[in-house]
Amino acid sequence: MIVAKEYLQSYGIRPSTQRIAVMHYLLTHRTHPTVDEIYHELVEEIPTLSRTTVYNTLHLLYEHGAILALSIDEANVRFDGYTHPHAHFLCCGCGKVYDVDLDDVAFVQRNTPKNAATITEAQLFYKGLCNVCSAKRQN
Amino acid sequence: MIVAKEYLQSYGIRPSTQRIAVMHYLLTHRTHPTVDEIYHELVEEIPTLSRTTVYNTLHLLYEHGAILALSIDEANVRFDGYTHPHAHFLCCGCGKVYDVDLDDVAFVQRNTPKNAATITEAQLFYKGLCNVCSAKRQN
DNA sequence: TGTACTTTTGTAATGATTTCAAAAACGTAA
């Protein structure tokens, strides 16, 4: 939890119990969880936790650039505590979101739109079927 | 409308009046419209048009690969009748979505996730402020 | 302690999207 607290402070965010818990969860779970997944995990350790607080906190972390908000999954926004440039892959079979390394990290910056004065974020993602789900479908 | 009809047929989609109208709208308007924008435009020429039909049709076109469904805008899915590989830019000031050309079209394919058996789609998009909106904010 | 400010909480509202079953349109064979 120490790490999460200092991580928040480095982004100028006051470290409340709930904020530390959310940030810590994202730093230790690279699963790109939804709001509800985070809520259900954390309400175990903070029984008074409100879903609204999870929404508020994630929004705050996102606004400060401490986390990424992925729109890869139409049904739910997913969050990522790993903010280095990388892409994502959603398997439409199992619903999992995987990290994807890029062979040319500069590509995204190089292709920045010409009519853009400021870029606040960029997302690259793939959808398809992972090897495991593809094999299962051979039945 | 001739173009839209044949376009649909080339994707194996039966060309009903409503489907032709939706497809024609997307082929002639490169504005990445939302469902409601499409509905409000087309209900002028087809007064009996139902919003559900627009949803159904867009879903059908998307499933057949005739159009793209963009998740760049959290609030609404946006649609694009231009299916060649390109990126998008959402200006958070005016809400417009612009096309972005890529200097290396092969990049996206080259970085396909290693654990993917099949890729059905890929999206790259930017968010920020366009030059016009940025200038306005200097006030 | 007291006070001002920040954060959390729970309920209610919002609004895009989906569900569903009936009505309409269509295709085709007799």
Added chain:
DNA sequence: TTACGTTTTTGAAATCATTACAAAAGTACA
């Protein structure tokens, strides 16, 4: 043309993630 099975459209109702809001709780500091 007519009848019949299939496809498509329609509109109302339901769903559900997210937001709005105001009260309650927590925090900092004099």
